[in-house]
Amino acid sequence: MNIKVDEIKHRDIHQDVDDFLSDYSNKNALRRLIRCFFAEGILNKNDLRFIEGNSREATLTLQGGKGILKFEDISSSPANTYINNGNIYLIHSDGTSFPVTSHERLIDLLRDSFDFHPDESGISGLKKDVGNSIRNDTNARRYRCQWRAEVADAMQQDGQNAFTPWLRWQLSIRDAAMFLDQWGSLEGHPYYPTWKSRPGLSDEDVQRLSPEFNARVPLRITALRRDMAYVESMPHVDDFHSWFAHAFPALWQDWKQRLNQQGLDETQWLPLPIHSWHLENWVKSHYADEIAEGILLTDGPDLITLPGMSFRTVLPVEPPSSPFIKLPVAIWMTSEMRSLQAKSIQMGPRISTIIEAILAQEGGFEQRLAFFREETAFHYKHAVHQDDAPGKHLSVVFRDARIYERTDGALPVTVATLFTALPHRDQPLFTELVTLSGLGPEAWFRQYVRAVTRPVIAIYLLYGIGLEAHQQNSQILFSPEGVAQGLLIRDFGDGRTYAPLLRQRGHHLQPYVWPGILPTVFEDDIEPVRMFVVDACFVSHLHELALALSAEYGFADARLWQVMKEETAAAFDAVKSRVDGELWQTERDMFMTQPWYTRSLLRMHIQEYRDYRIQHGLSNPFLIEEEETRIGS
Known part of the structure; x- marks a missing residue:
C-alpha cells in the first residue's frame, strides 16, 4: 500500500x-x-x-x-x-x-x-x-x-533509472542493505492493527529515533561492573574485552581511557551501550540505586548508529565491520514493551553456535541459508541478589554483521522493503526485481518461494529449529539480475527449537529456564515450533507476497498459492529420505492441509495482553483448487 x-x-x-x-x-x-x-x-x-x-x-x-x-x-x-x-x-x-x-x-x-x-x-x-x-x-x-x-x-x-542497481553502484553491500532496511520501515507489519503505535514518544522523538525517518541515533557507552553482569558468548569469543576492542578499536580506547582517568581498571568493567532515549527516560530513574552505588557509570563516549527496522537494533556508522547492536528500549511498540530479557541474552549465542555448526555440515543447505551470528551478549545481574529480571532493561546483544562482506554479488533486501514504493516510480520494489530478472512474475515468485522454503523446511524437519522468517527478520539475497538466491536470517533470542530432533543429529541446546518466562526449547510437542514457522514464514511472509503480486499483476486469487503449494511440497520431498517417515508425513499434512495458526494480535490487544499466546487458525490456502492463471485469460 x-x-x-x-x-x-x-x-x-x-x-x-x-x-x-x-x-x-x-x-x-x-x-x-x-x-x-x-x-x-x-x-x-x-x-x-x-x-x-x-x-x-x-x-x-x-x-x-x-x-x-x-x-x-x-x-x-x-x-x-x-x-x-x-x-x-x-x-x-x-x-x-x-x-x-x-x-x-x-x-x-x-x-x-x-x-x-x-x-x-x-x-x-x-x-x-x-x-x-x-x-x-x-x-x-x-x-x-x-x-x-x-x-x-x-x-x-x-x-540511473533502477533503484537497486543504483544502490549497488553507490554504496557498499552493508550500507545498501541498511539503506533498504530503513527504506522498508515505512509500512510496518501488514496486519498489525497498531502498526506504528509508540505511546510516550513525542512527534519529535519518533522522527529523531525511527528508521522510517532515516534517523541517526547515538548510543552512550556506559560502564557496568563486571561482577554485576551475566555474559554469554559463542565459543570463539574467548574474552569479551578483546572482542570489543577488535570490533570497536577507537571506541574501546576512548572508553578505557575515561575509566583509567578515574583510577579504574577497565578489566573490571564491561562497556554497555545504552540507547540515548532509554538512558534519559528509563535508566537514570529506574536504575538510580545502581548508579548511586557505582555499579553503573553513565558517563562515556557516544556511538552514532542507524536504527534498523525493529527500531531498537542498530548498526554503527563506523567502523565499517562493526556488529549490529540490539538493545532494550522501554517503549511499547506493536505488541509489547521492548525489553531484552535474560532468555534472549543466553539463547542467542547458544543457538548461533548450533546453527553455525549445522550450516557447516549441510553446506548452507545448497548455499541457500546464511545468518547473523549473535556472538556475545550480557545483562545486568546483581552479584548478591542473582535475579535475572532487573536486567531486562539493562542488557545488550552484539550481532555479527560481517556476513554483509559478500563476494557473490548478492544484495540482501529485507522482505518488508519489497512491498515499499520505489523512490522514482509508484510501484513496490519487487516490481523492479521482477523486471530485472527477465522472468515473468510467476516464475520469479516460484524461484523466490524455493529460495525460502528449501532451507526453512530442511532445518525444521532435520534439526527441529524454527526460523522466524517473517518480513522483518528475513533478508532475501538477490542476484544482480533480481533473482532470489537464498535467505539471510536474524534474531534468535526467542527462536523455538524441538530438542529431540536436534539431539538425534548430535546437538544439544541448553534451554533457558526461569519462573514466569515462556520456554523456547520444547521436549514433548513440536507444535509450538511448527506454529512459529507457519506464522512467520508462511502467513506473515510468503502469503503477503502472494497477495501483493496477485494485486500488482492481476493473477487469479489462487494461482500463486498453487505455486507456493508446489514448492512447499518439493521442499518436503527434498529431505524425505533423511527424515523419519511418520514425522515427515505428519508434518507435511500439517503444512499442506491443516489450518495455518498465527498469533491473534488484535484479540490480544483488546484483551490487554492477559495471554500472549492466543492464536487462531486460517483456512489453508493450499486446499484451494487451482484457478485460471490470469484474470481474463
Missing part, C-alpha cells in the same frame, strides 16, 4: 497535503482493523454478504440494532483474508446512510458483533493506540514524500 507521488506533488498548499496523508493513514487503519476482525474470527466472515453481481461490494448486519455496514470495495483472498479498499457506510433501517471514516466509529459499531464481550478499558486502549499509529503513519508518509524526491533526484543526476 503506497502513496502515489503524482497525487500530492502538484499541490500548492501544505495543509492540503497533510489532509491527504491523514486521510490515507486513517484508511490504512480501517483496512487493518477489518482484516484482523475477520481473520481472527472476532467477526464471523460468514456474516459478510457479497452483493449479487458485484464480487467486491458486501454488507454486514450489525448486532444490537445498529443497522448495516456496507463495504463498497472489499475483496476476499485465501487464508481468511479480507481487504477493504473502499468506503464504508452505515445504513439505518430507514435507508439513510452515513460514511464511517474513523477507527473509533468503526470499533463502536462493531463491538456488539464481536465473538466476546470486550472490557471498556480494552476498547479504549485499542482506540488510543490506533490513533497514535495514524498520527505516526501520517508523519512518516510526509517525510517519505521528501525522501523519495531526494533519492529520485540523485538517481536522475547519476543517470
